[in-house]
Amino acid sequence: MFDRLKTSLDQLLPLSREEFIHFATLLTTRRLAKHELFLRAGEVCTHIAFINQGCLRYYYLKDGNEFNGQFFFEGAWVGDYHSFLTGQPSVQYIDALEDTDLLIIKRTDLQMLYDEHPRFERFGRLLAENVVIGSQRRTASLLFDTPEERYLKLIVDRPKVMERIPLHHIASYLGVKPESLSRIRKRLADNR
């Protein structure tokens, strides 16, 4: 039940047995069916979730079009940082791309952990810092890589995405329409 969580936490910051149990008692489980929403734009994100099994994405909706911000697999944490931290309504949706098992912690319980134990405060810092690194890398790629370069990097850097996510969602993540991703794939298949 908590094996994957334990492994994942240990990579960031090893906790004592007592600390881990304390943490675990605050978690609830939730199962999302494929396409089920974890968060809807307009709602406040009051929980964050650890993915025990499955896959989610967060996306923005603009003029009826979806734009995929990020994909998350087992071992990752998901939530809307902005809404979770500020208490403002979220501007993004989070949904499951496969049947997915989650471990969920309430914002208030996490806040309590931070107040009670500096060890968890550090956990929160390290988690946020890692999210910064990922987010800045993504920003940089959108800024100066072509869609074709982003596609080629994705194949190398995140094979799981290529294996488990439909191409039209990948296109959206890369910042192009599905038709353009098709053309990019055609170009690559023909020219090399």
Added chain:
Amino acid sequence: MFDRLKTSLDQLLPLSREEFIHFATLLTTRRLAKHELFLRAGEVCTHIAFINQGCLRYYYLKDGNEFNGQFFFEGAWVGDYHSFLTGQPSVQYIDALEDTDLLIIKRTDLQMLYDEHPRFERFGRLLAENVVIGSQRRTASLLFDTPEERYLKLIVDRPKVMERIPLHHIASYLGVKPESLSRIRKRLADNR
């Protein structure tokens, strides 16, 4: 000397007089002339800096072209998160766009603060969380806003950037060439 720092810290997390003084004793000052580099790609980012006065940007270099990642003004912290946290060489440059006064803290001293006092650990978490929010907003804008929309938002959201940063740097920040930003401005001026 430390007025602006005190004000800035208090907005994030008020510190006791003793805590603040402890923090302040670890800081050194540095003055950068316009165009002087604070960090060079290939170097490890061993310090982060609080901007007392002035303005910096970080940028990437690709095929001889500069791509501006972000601009920072007085009251902000600058550094390369990725390099600072992982100890790996940076892939970005940080330079001053005006004559700039900095307060600098060493990575090892900050680490020491984290270890000694949970209060600073919280400061680090809050700082990182705020960087996440900013970075994700920027990613989202690059993903689904047109360059024209990004330009219009910049005028509203960050007037300081429009006032103090040359247009060709703004173009780069928006993800277009200077010629394209000129055309965007022409389109908007010709009313459409």
Added chain:
DNA sequence: CACATTTCTTAACCCAAGTCAAGAACGTTT
């Protein structure tokens, strides 16, 4: 199995940004 839905590709045309080249406006230096 047949049917529907989702996923992916292709084609024709349009448009905005890139590229290359030139020059104007402005500030700084000599």
Added chain:
DNA sequence: AAACGTTCTTGACTTGGGTTAAGAAATGTG
């Protein structure tokens, strides 16, 4: 003043992604 560099704009042409429409291939469902 003249010479220079920086900043910004404009024009002609190219390129690649968006749009629309259609259909093919794969997957799911009764």
